[in-house]
Every structure is written in C-alpha cells, then in structure tokens.
Amino acid sequence: MLRRIFPHPQLTLMLTVVWLLLVNTVSPGNLLLGLVFGVAIPVITQPFWQKRPVIKRPLRVVEYMALVIWDIVMANVVVAYTILFKSNARTRSAWVRVPLDLTSPEAITLLAGTITMTPGTVASALSADASSILVHCLDTDDPEAVRDEIKHRYERRLKEIFE
Amino acid sequence: MIEDATLIAEVVVSFLLVVAGLFGLVGSLGLVKLDDTMRRLHAPTKATTLGIGGVLIASMIYSAVFLDRLSFHELLITIFLLLTAPITANFIAKSYMHRHVDEADLPPTEGPYGWAVYDAVPEDERPIDTK
Numbered sequence A: 001m002l003r004r005i006f007p008h009p010q011l012t013l014m015l016t017v018v019w020l021l022l023v024n025t026v027s028p029g030n031l032l033l034g035l036v037f038g039v040a041i042p043v044i045t046q047p048f049w050q051k052r053p054v055i056k057r058p059l060r061v062v063e064y065m066a067l068v069i070w071d072i073v074m075a076n077v078v079v080a081y082t083i084l085f086k087s088n089a090r091t092r093s094a095w096v097r098v099p100l101d102l103t104s105p106e107a108i109t110l111l112a113g114t115i116t117m118t119p120g121t122v123a124s125a126l127s128a129d130a131s132s133i134l135v136h137c138l139d140t141d142d143p144e145a146v147r148d149e150i151k152h153r154y155e156r157r158l159k160e161i162f163e
Numbered sequence B: 001m002i003e004d005a006t007l008i009a010e011v012v013v014s015f016l017l018v019v020a021g022l023f024g025l026v027g028s029l030g031l032v033k034l035d036d037t038m039r040r041l042h043a044p045t046k047a048t049t050l051g052i053g054g055v056l057i058a059s060m061i062y063s064a065v066f067l068d069r070l071s072f073h074e075l076l077i078t079i080f081l082l083l084t085a086p087i088t089a090n091f092i093a094k095s096y097m098h099r100h101v102d103e104a105d106l107p108p109t110e111g112p113y114g115w116a117v118y119d120a121v122p123e124d125e126r127p128i129d130t131k
Helices: A009-023 A028-049 A058-085 A105-117 A143-162 B002-033 B042-065 B073-100
Strands: A094-099 A121-126 A132-137
Touching (some): A105 A121, A105 A143
C-alpha cells in the first residue's frame, strides 16, 4: 500500500525540495503544495521507472561531484588559455574512441555529461551497441593519454558507484 | 565589525563578477575565433559554465549579505545548466556529424557495429532496452 502511494520515495523528496527552492520561501502552504507534486508526479510517471539504477556507494557520489566541479573549474582555465593564446593552426583537435566498461544507461549518460563538461573534450556519439563512446578533443598531442584519463579518472569511479 | 564584513562581501562579489564576466567574454570570443563547428562547441560548453557560475555565487552572497535573505534559485539554475549543457552539445555534435563528417574520418569502433550516428543495431539485439 505504502509502495503504491510512494513508488519512488527519493523522487518525492527531490521534487518537494526543488519546489521549495523554486518558490524560494519555506512556508507550510508551499511545503504542502510541494508534497502534492512530490506524490503526484512519481505516481503518474511510474511506468517510466521500471528499471531503476541502484547506487551502491552514496558517499562516492559526493566525492565524484566534488572531483567533477573541480575539473570543470580547471577545464574553464585550460579552454580559455587555448582560445586566447593558441593559433588555430597550432591547435591539434582529434577524435578519440573510449571503450566502455559501463553497461547501465544512467552511468553512461553521466559519463558522457562529465566528459562534455571537463577539459577540452566533448562526448559526441555512442557506438550503436553502446560499447564505446566517441570523444572530440579540442587540443591534444596524445589522444591515448586522454582516453586513459577518462577511463581511469571518471569511468572507474562511476563503475564503483553503479556496478 | 559589521562594516568590515560588508566590505569583504563587496570585494568578493565584485571579484566574482569580474572573473565571471571575463570567462563569459572568452567563451563568446571562442565562438568567433575557432574555425570549425566541433571546435566551437568547446567554447560555450566550458568557458561559460564558470562565467555563469561566478555570477550565480555572487548573486547568492549579495542577497545573503545585503538583502538579508537566503536565495536558492541560483542553486537550481546551476543544476539545470549542468543537466542541459552536455545534452545540447551532444545534439549539435550529432547533427553536425550527420551533415558534414564522413564516417571514414572517425576512429573505428572496433566492435561489430559502427557509431550510432551512422549505424543501427537490430531491435532484438539492443544492449539497452528503450521500450
């Protein structure tokens, strides 16, 4: 019975918090309205949440987020340097194939998002059987080092979180 | 004491706004300077995140110190931005590849199937169930 009213408790909590952030004030009325959305939306969208990813190690998620935020700041500096001080002719762009060990769609999506937001790389395509991901590098002398860094720095951590 | 705190907050807010403005400018400059669509994609997805992030943090500090109320809209904007920026970049990259990139110029997938932009897996063999 409880399961039918709250099919996805984390989503209920998240929607309520997001609603309170949106209205920017915490009052009983807003909390109630937030809870109404938090209960109604998971019930309506229930059919889309058949297979839910299980997060094995929640603490690692915090570590991963901190790492990615730090890398985003560094990425900004690196890309700004390339734009300002490197001529187009000397900028060496390359396509890099990164073989994937991840299998869960959520983990692959997170990895692609991380790749796009971090130093000089944009995730461009997935192979049709989801076994590797195509990455475009803005400026690199060593495409293999880029591949190894993505695998070691991000994919290994995501694998620990999801699988 | 209170005046000191206000002064520090003013300095921090101004510093964040200036840095954010510079990164925003560099991001836009990149769009003009870089010479190919795939390269241009790098400028707005990165240089502007710090630009927008700086303005948002400055805005949070400003409303907390000078307007005496906590504002959390900025956190939401950050989350929405981090969620949407990679997806738009991926869409632009894919449509560009469809129209202008030859599959032969890309590294091979080294698997039984090609890149998803050019190749498809038969429905009963899909690794990810999209139904």
